[in-house]
Amino acid sequence: TQLLEQSPQxxxxxxxxxxxxxxxxxxxxxxxxxxxxxPGEGPVLLVTVVTGGEVKKLKRLTFQFGDARKDSSLHITAxxxxxxxxxxxxxxxxxxxxxxxxKGTKLSVIP
Amino acid sequence: xxxxxxxxRYLVKRTGEKVFLECVQDMxxxxxxxxxxxxxxxxxxxxxxxxxxxxxxxxxxxxxxxxREKKERFSLILESASTNQTSMYLCAxxxxxxxxxxGQGTRLTVV
Numbered sequence: 001t002q003l004l005e006q007s008p009q010x011x012x013x014x015x016x017x018x019x020x021x022x023x024x025x026x027x028x029x030x031x032x033x034x035x036x037x038x039p040g041e042g043p044v045l046l047v048t049v050v051t052g053g054e055v056k057k058l059k060r061l062t063f064q065f066g067d068a069r070k071d072s073s074l075h076i077t078a079x080x081x082x083x084x085x086x087x088x089x090x091x092x093x094x095x096x097x098x099x100x101x102x103k104g105t106k107l108s109v110i111p
Numbered sequence: 112x113x114x115x116x117x118x119x120r121y122l123v124k125r126t127g128e129k130v131f132l133e134c135v136q137d138m139x140x141x142x143x144x145x146x147x148x149x150x151x152x153x154x155x156x157x158x159x160x161x162x163x164x165x166x167x168x169x170x171x172x173x174x175x176x177x178x179r180e181k182k183e184r185f186s187l188i189l190e191s192a193s194t195n196q197t198s199m200y201l202c203a204x205x206x207x208x209x210x211x212x213x214g215q216g217t218r219l220t221v222v
Contacts, residue, residue, distance in 0.1 A: 031209055042115075042201050042213030043154075088154070092209035097142045097161070098169075099209055103153035 003027070004091055006102035014110050016078050021105045023089035024071045030094040032072045034063055037086040037104070079109045114138070117202050117214035124221050130189040132217050134202030140212075142205045143185035145169075145177065147198040148216075154201065160185055192221045 005024045013019055023032070031050045035043035047056050049065035049072060056063045060083075062075040076083055086106050090099040118133035136143065144159040146169075156169030158177040166177050174196060178186045185204075189196055197220050203211040 033210060035213075040120075040216070040218075042203075042216045043211075045210055045212065048208075048210055090209075090211075097205055097209050098144075098156065098159060099211060101146075101154040103151070 004089055004100055004102035006087075006089055006105050008105060009103070010106050010108075012108040012110065013079055015081060019076050019079060019107070021074045021076075021087055021107070022071070023073070023102050025091065026070065027091075027093075028069050029091035030069070030096075032065055032069070032089060032091045033099070034072070034074055035088040035090065037088060038084075043086075043088055076107075079107075081109045081111050083107060084109050115202055115204055115212050115214040117200075117217050119217050120215060122217060122219045124189075124192050124219065126193060126221055128189075128192050128221075130192050130219065130221075132187040132189075132200055132202075132219070134185045134187070134204075134214055135183050136185075136204040136212070137183065138204070138206070138212075139182065140204035140206050141182075143179065144203040144205075144211065145175075145185065145187045146201045146203065147171070148201055149198050157187065192219075194221050197221045 007022045033048045034046045037043040047063045052067045052069045054065045060077045086104045088104045089102045115136045145157045146154045160179045176188045200217045202214040205211045
């Protein structure tokens with residue numbers, strides 16, 4: 001089973017600050033996804049990256065896939081309280097629909 | 112929008128009971144998945160299904176079984192519930208990619 005390591009596990013920041021969350025593996029993934037989960041709810045897909053070096057932007061969120069497709073990062077600019085939640089990365093092997101999930105980064109943005 | 116609906120948000124069952132968790136998706140997705148989510152352990156795959164009447168074991172199938180008699184419905188069965196099966200259970204579906212759409216989750220407590 002491939003493993004995805006996320007860091008940091010917990011992050012508490014003030015509104016308006018920037019932050020970066022990391023997702024690393026020793027394995028190559030054909031695609032990598034980021035989800036956000038709010039307490040008591042299921043994860044919601046934010047983005048999928050498939051090409052090494054790919055960068056995608058979703059408003060104040062910037063997602064990057066590593067050149068070797070083994071790692072990814074999520075950068076949030078000027079964090080808002082509404083960004084609070086659990087951020088999960090998940091990777092899929094080539095030819096598989098099965099996802100391997102990281103354990104998540106719990107983000108708290110304090111007003 | 113894809114909708115994945117889990118039959119219950121909260122369930123309390125007694126040790127030894129047979130428990131059924133139901134999941135229905137309305138987008139004609141081929142793939143369906145059951146995960147459990149526990150603090151510090153992340154999302155772990157219990158079972159998945161690529162088609163009607165087909166099922167594959169995930170990483171932690173012990174103590175669980177599944178049923179997929181219709182394409183839109185995927186049921187998770189706890190044959191004899193135990194306290195270590197207290198958890199958040201998440202159902203997901205996907206089409207021909209790994210992008211998963213999750214239900215709202217069922218928080219099961221076994222007493």
